[in-house]
Amino acid sequence: MKAHALTTPLDLIALDADDTLWHNEHLYLATHDKFKQLLRQYQPEAWIEPRLNAIEIRNLQHFGYGIKGFTLSMIETAIELSEGRVSGAEIQTIIEFGREMLRAPIELLAGAAETVAQLAASHKLMLITKGDLLDQESKIARSGLGDYFSLIEVVSEKDIDTYKRLITKHGIPPERFLMVGNSLKSDILPVLALGGQAVYIPYRTTWSHERVAEEDLDSTQYITISDIGQLPAILEN
Amino acid sequence: MKAHALTTPLDLIALDADDTLWHNEHLYLATHDKFKQLLRQYQPEAWIEPRLNAIEIRNLQHFGYGIKGFTLSMIETAIELSEGRVSGAEIQTIIEFGREMLRAPIELLAGAAETVAQLAASHKLMLITKGDLLDQESKIARSGLGDYFSLIEVVSEKDIDTYKRLITKHGIPPERFLMVGNSLKSDILPVLALGGQAVYIPYRTTWSHERVAEEDLDSTQYITISDIGQLPAILEN
Numbered sequence: 001m002k003a004h005a006l007t008t009p010l011d012l013i014a015l016d017a018d019d020t021l022w023h024n025e026h027l028y029l030a031t032h033d034k035f036k037q038l039l040r041q042y043q044p045e046a047w048i049e050p051r052l053n054a055i056e057i058r059n060l061q062h063f064g065y066g067i068k069g070f071t072l073s074m075i076e077t078a079i080e081l082s083e084g085r086v087s088g089a090e091i092q093t094i095i096e097f098g099r100e101m102l103r104a105p106i107e108l109l110a111g112a113a114e115t116v117a118q119l120a121a122s123h124k125l126m127l128i129t130k131g132d133l134l135d136q137e138s139k140i141a142r143s144g145l146g147d148y149f150s151l152i153e154v155v156s157e158k159d160i161d162t163y164k165r166l167i168t169k170h171g172i173p174p175e176r177f178l179m180v181g182n183s184l185k186s187d188i189l190p191v192l193a194l195g196g197q198a199v200y201i202p203y204r205t206t207w208s209h210e211r212v213a214e215e216d217l218d219s220t221q222y223i224t225i226s227d228i229g230q231l232p233a234i235l236e237n
Numbered sequence: 238m239k240a241h242a243l244t245t246p247l248d249l250i251a252l253d254a255d256d257t258l259w260h261n262e263h264l265y266l267a268t269h270d271k272f273k274q275l276l277r278q279y280q281p282e283a284w285i286e287p288r289l290n291a292i293e294i295r296n297l298q299h300f301g302y303g304i305k306g307f308t309l310s311m312i313e314t315a316i317e318l319s320e321g322r323v324s325g326a327e328i329q330t331i332i333e334f335g336r337e338m339l340r341a342p343i344e345l346l347a348g349a350a351e352t353v354a355q356l357a358a359s360h361k362l363m364l365i366t367k368g369d370l371l372d373q374e375s376k377i378a379r380s381g382l383g384d385y386f387s388l389i390e391v392v393s394e395k396d397i398d399t400y401k402r403l404i405t406k407h408g409i410p411p412e413r414f415l416m417v418g419n420s421l422k423s424d425i426l427p428v429l430a431l432g433g434q435a436v437y438i439p440y441r442t443t444w445s446h447e448r449v450a451e452e453d454l455d456s457t458q459y460i461t462i463s464d465i466g467q468l469p470a471i472l473e474n
Contacts, residue, residue, distance in 0.1 A: 062339050064371030068305040075312065076332060084325030088316040091328055095313060102299050133370045134301030134393040156371040 006197055006223065006234060012172045013119060016181030017129040019203040021112045022143055027104055031097050035074055038090060042082040052077045057209050064156050066132030071098030102135055106142045111229030113145065118232050120148035127152045158186035160193050180231065183210045188222050198222040199231065243434055243460065243471060249409045250356060253418030254366040256440040258349045259380055264338050271334055272311055275327060279319040289314045294446050301393050303369030308335030339372055343379045348466030350382065355469050357385035364389045395423035397430050417468065420447045425459050435459040436468065
């Protein structure tokens with residue numbers, strides 16, 4: 001834990017969901033691997049990953065975050081890297097990759113269920129997540145954690161405007177708002193910029209699109225913990 | 238207008254967006270036509286539409302509403318109806334159909350802008366729409382009508398549970414809640430079932446999935462108007 005401490009009391013604690021409460025990035029990594037296997041007859045494996053990433057990030061402005069847009073990006077990448085030779089059966093396989101991701105069981109991070117239950121006993125909790133609406137709602141329902149959250153917000157982007165809109169809508173002064181998540185770009189920096197507080201819990205992998213440059217970071221402004229189970233203790237200090 | 242009259246005062250007027258405030262179904266119809274043109278080398282044109290509809294409805298449970306899921310359904314239909322012979326270039330064309338739909342300009346229905354402005358002067362307004370989050374947000378922003386709505390809700394399904402959650406969240410008694418929209422299935426029947434009030438404005442076309450059987454309808458329970466411009470007059474009666 002960094003020297004900086006939280007200022008209490010807090011009116012609202014907001015938590016990110018994907019890779020903060022439950023594992024998510026592993027689904028994308030596993031699908032990237034299957035996608036590379038599928039396409040290696042067309043191109044060297046080393047070319048596939050960077051091209052998929054570039055197409056995915058280019059498509060965010062049209063498709064937004066989530067598995068449906070990712071699936072469309074895989075299809076476009078397959079067409080491009082195969083120079084149009086990819087077969088109908090292979091495209092169908094890619095759509096099945098997407099459908100399998102949507103159906104994948106929810107695996108909570110160690111300590112997430114206990115921590116959320118403990119925090120909910122003393123604080124009002126909000127879940128803030130981005131991605132496809134139906135998919136995120138389905139994951140929240142399947143996680144069994146939905147009832148601990150007074151407020152659930154599925155948003156299309158987690159930037160300063162989004163957080164400003166949310167805390168204004170719920171009448172929360174920024175300094176009494178705490179955001180907890182695994183993405184410096186989406187969970188920590190925009191909240192600090194608004195005068196809110198933030199706890200960073202790095203996940204074992206971070207999607208390149210969510211990485212931020214060192215110079216944008218002032219780690220004295222937020223608290224880093226390695227495990228969500230450490231969260232209640234910080235709030236008591 | 239039917240004999241039934243609205244009971245006033247109302248605490249909240251909610252409006253559907255697609256095909257109630259702006260044209261939407263025409264985009265799907267135009268894309269269906271382009272899709273049939275693309276596939277008619279593989280199958281008789283009359284086979285294409287029913288198969289696309291069936292795959293689209295089957296996929297709603299995985300993909301939800303919206304253009305991204307529709308695009309994936311077009312791709313699956315193309316693979317199936319071409320028996321896998323559809324080319325990479327043709328699949329890319331289908332993805333472009335989806336991207337064009339996402340970029341299509343917003344065409345407001347005649348009278349929609351004036352009516353919304355007039356209603357907002359006397360009532361609290363909510364916009365309730367289903368579809369892809371980013372796409373719906375983008376359409377609301379581009380429509381220029383967003384500022385008239387105190388509350389904007391993009392939902393994954395418009396059923397009794399959804400409406401119940403929304404009016405409870407905002408503390409509205411059902412009988413003081415009015416929903417206005419073009420879908421009997423999504424805008425009218427679930428609201429009546431909760432004890433709310435509803436105004437039905439049929440659009441020139443209704444997607445088959447949104448149609449309801451005659452026996453499910455009791456048209457004495459809601460008001461039908463032919464034009465959104467008639468809405469303010471009903472509220473004054």
